[in-house]
Amino acid sequence: MSPKHILAYGDERIPYEVKFDPSRKTRIAIHVEPDGSVIVDAPSDQPDEMIQKAVHKRSRWIMDHVAEARDRFSHVRPKAYVSGEEVLYLGRRYMLKVVQDDAATGTARLRGNRLEISTKFTDAGKVRGIVRAWYRLRARDYFAKLIDKQSAALPWIAQAPPFRMLEMTRQWGSCSPQGQVILNPHLIKAPRACIEYVIIHELAHLKHHDHSPEFFDLVGRHAPGWEKPKKLLDGMVEVLVND
Ligand SMILES: [Zn+2]
Structure with missing residues (x-):
């Protein structure tokens, strides 16, 4: 696990986490988790600037998926713990x-x-x-x-x-x-x-x-x-x- 990285897109600042995987040979893979967190899987020797470049290149896609996840979360109301719930x-x-x-x-x-x-x-x-x-x-x-x-x-x-x-x-x-x-x-x-x-x-x-x-x-x-x-x-x- 590595320190948080930030994707800047317009006014948005999206943190993402880079996970280095020694078994990964070439490509960087970007996932947006269902809760909206962003994970980047990278080969272990990948330099930071290559990762940033890959993330930046897909920033539109990342933003769309993060927005979608946030939207789903916003419909979940906090529980009140009362009868009938x-x-x-x-x-x-x-x-x-x-x-x-x-x-x-x-x-x-x-x-x-x-x-x-x-x-x-x-x-x-x-x-x-x-x-x-x-x-x-x-x-x-x-x-x-x-x-x-x-x-x-x-x-x-x-x-x-x-x-x-x-x-x-x-x-x-x-x-x-x-x-x-x-x-x-x-x-x-x-x-x-x-x-x-x-x-x-x-x-x-x-x-x-x-x-x-x-x-x-x-x-x-x-x-x-x-x-x-x-x-x-x-x-x-x-x-x-x-x-
Ligand atoms: Zn597992």
Whole structure:
């Protein structure tokens, strides 16, 4: 990872991040992530001025995609954590129900199509805390089971790797060089197929620590049709990380 670079375009200043990839031989590739952040993949010996030139050459394209992503984000309203509001869990919509109870310790549970919160204090901050804790608990349990299940079925994994959770705004997961899987707890709101795809992706990194053709070959063999859940997930990112 490198310090932030800035693309100046009219009055706009767009920061972008350069990721040097030793396996990349020639071309520079520019991506605009669903949240509007700009990533430039470059061969590791690429001089800075070549990168700047490549980014500048595509500035119109970058600006269009950044504007599009910002526009999508602007339609997502902040949550109020009141009864009637919609919450997502494993890709399904539930209705939040906040029940005031002087004896309650602050609990959440699913009942039919509702997520019911019992709490003494019903202010948004308190309810948000209870909902977040509930998501985390569910995520830990669900992810652990899925990692165990998938690890058992993947020939290059002898033992399910350790994992931890980390809230991230533009990443669903990662895999450390030491083989620890990191997953974004917001992922528990996504459909099951999306969660399965992210976990397979991270488990495949235990064999290939890069995004080489061999890596995608492996993912494709063990998760055929993975492009579909990935696309679905990318399209939902601003809704899923909104809390
Ligand atoms: Zn990856």
